[in-house]
Each structure stands twice: as structure tokens, then as C-alpha cells.
Amino acid sequence: MSNILIIGAGAIGLVTATRLLELDNKHSITIIDAGDDPRRFRKNNAIGASFSGGDARHVTVTETECPASPLKNIYKPVFPGNGGWVAKPINDLSKEEKGWANEFNRLGSGDGKTRDKLGEKISAINKESMFLWRRYIEKFPFLFSENTGLKDGGVLVFFHSKEDRDGDFQWETHVDSGSKLVRQLSKEDIRKNCNNFAEAKLEGIIVDGFSIHVIAFLKNLINYLERKKVKFFWNKKIDSLQELKKSYKNIIICSGAFGNDLLKNEKQIDIARKIKKVVGVWVTIQNPGIYRPFKIKAPPPTGYINATPDNRKGKKVLIMSGGYGFVGDDDYTKGSVELTGLQVHFEEQIKRVFPKEYSIALKEGTLDRRICARPMTPDGMPVCKTIGKTKQNGEIIVATGNCAGGFTQAQFIAEKILRLLSQE
Secondary structure (H helix, E strand, O other): OEEEEEOOOOOOHHHHHHHHHHOOOOEEEEEEOOOOOOOOOOOHHHHHHHHHHOOEEEOOOOOOOOOOOHHHHOOEOOOOOOOOEEEEOOOHHHHHHHHHHHHHHHHHHHHHHHHHHHHHHHHHHHHHHHHHHHHHHHHOOHHHHHOOOOOOOOEEEEOHHHHHHHHHHHHHHHHOOOOOEEEEEEEEHHHHHHHHHOOOOOOOEEOOOEEEOOOHHHHHHHHHHOOOOEEEEOOOOOOOOOHHHOOOEEEEEEEHOOOOOHHOOOOOOHHHOOOEEEEEEEEEEEOOOOOEEEEOOOOOOOOEEEEEEEEOOOOOEEEEEOOOEEOOOOOOOHHHHHHHHHHHHHHHHHHOHHHHHHHHHHHOOOOOOEEOOOOOOOOOOEEEEEEEOOOOOEEEEEEEEEEOOEEEEEEHHHEEEEEEHHHO
């Protein structure tokens, strides 16, 4: 039995708590979060990647990317057609943020071998995590009730050119070589899934993966943990561990893109420099009749658009997300011209495929625009390491996923946390 503190009630923190109780249900676990209780808050009160975006996530082998095409435009602001992805004034980039960007560029440049090796490592992590997710679903089926909208059996991916399709298909078969599901879609397959894609002359493949309504699932998880006597404290920001080190044997920091002040106060400057905020954007449109989760590859700064079917007040809708808007350490909720540019570019890509559905949502005022800040590292790798000891000779661990793959990687990271704790 151990007295454990988890800072951050996002996917990684909550999943880790369930995994700890699975090993020893006598653990005494406390979870502290800077945001409101997600079962009660309005969307404008949400912080963190898990709760502040739309209620949808995809889990696939290639869910998050290593340094790739957007990197060469790191110092361009986000404007449609510009290809840049800095969602703040360029002159406002701090020395630390420029250092992050320079490392990001370095890893994404050259002959591509470094980038490919990183991509293989990230995909291997995602693949292992997807296996762990499916095992978790089997062990805790009650957490995945109908309200979570779990849809397993593959994710469709669509492209505006055969060249893009062929390149992605080659990569998918490389990093997920054991999958029997990965294949190219015929024109008939595309028509069966959605005629919009046929009309837009899109090419497609199917990859292994699933989608879920993440907020609904995490609310279920919080309720379950409370029944297991886990203590939750909301609206409490932790900036120092000085007193907490005396009270808890083990401390796990899972504060994602919002934990850098704490890390710097703990003299973990290098880790704080490595984790920066990258904003993603969301809208909801009418569903023209698509019943499987899918992606659409778009140019930067939008990148891949994730689309997840849902039912909302009796209407069938698509929750859509995408975008890479680098804001570094800034408070992205204040907005900027560049952040507006990211939203505009993202919505232009949706109108390109769903002009009717987008126009209806815009007219009815049901787009439900949202933004979220995701933690991102220059090399695209998640962070999970021991950074010190408590007064009770326990571990202090910092853990975060990377960008759009944070939810996908939650099970892998939880597994690694368990291994670090077992070494104490």
C-alpha cells in the first residue's frame, strides 16, 4: 500500500489511478486538478487537452506525428495559404520558445532518416498503447457504456490525391505491418461510406484503430474512482511540491501543457523547455450519413482532420478537430489574429468536403467552435521519467503524452509509471 498524489485529472492521470488500484486496491490515491470538476463545468471553464476540446478522440498507430512538413514553416504565422503554424505574433516568441522551434526544425530537416526513426518509435509506442487500451476495455467494460460512443474496427483516412494516399499507405503498412486491417479503399468502398467523399474525388485507406467520446468516458472514470475512495480536489493549482513531498510517498505530475511553472520551481528546467503548448481547433457539423470515424489529410497548419460521429439532441453530427497552432507558454485563451487564422484555415478544409453541412451549421449557429492546448515536444516523444524523491523516499514522476496522440499514449505511459514505481 502507498500514499500517492496525482497532479492532473486528464486521461493519463485518471488511467494511471485505475491501473494502480488494479495492482493494489489498498492504495490511498489523491488527485488534484487546476480546473473545475468536468461533470459540472461549462466548456469555457475547462483547461487541459482532455476536457477543453470536443468530446471525441481517435486511437491509431499513427495518431501523433514526429517532426514533419509543418516544421519548415515554424517561423511563419498562421494565415490561410501561408503554411505557417505559429498562433502568436512572431516577435513575441521568447528565447526558450525559439530554442524549442530550432530543435523541432533540426529534427525535421535533413535526409529524413532521423524523422523516420522517430516516427517508427512513436508508432511503436502508439501500437503498444492501443493493445493496452483494448485489454483495458475488456477488463473495465462498464467504463465504456453507450454514452462513450466507442467505435472499434478501424478508422478511415481520406486524401485529396493518390500521391498522398500512396505515401501514407506505405508508411502505415511499414509501422503496422502485422495488421490485417490496413488496406486501400476502392471507389465503391468510398461511395458506401459517404458519397461526399466520392463527389470530392477523395482517395482512401483504412487503418487499425477506434474512436471514443473522451469526456463522457473520463466522467465515467472519475465516478468509478470516487467509488473506489479516490479523493479529488478541483480548482487547485500546484506551483510547489515542498510541503506535498512530506505528505505523500509518491507524486505523479500529469499536468500536460500546464505544468511548466511547477517543473521550473522544482528545478526541472530542461523538461519545462521541452514541453510547449500547441493549439488544436474543433467544430461540429451535421452528419451526412457516415457511421465510422475518419480522417481527412489537409495541408498545414490544419494537418489531419479527425471526424467522429455522434448523436446530439436527436441529431446526427460529426465532431471535427485538427490544427497545429504553436503558442509556446502563452495563455492561448486570450486569442490572437494568428489563432483566428488557424480556425479559418481549418474550417476552409471542412467546407472543401462538406460545403452544405458546414453552411447549415454556420447558419444555425451550431458549429460549437472550441480550442484546446496540447503538450508537444520537439521530437514528438512522450515524457515519462523520475525527477526526484519525496521525504518518504518515494518517487516523483513527470508524465505527459505528445500532442494529438496524448490520449492514445495514456495506457503506455500509465504502464511505464507503474514500472518506475515498482523500482522504488
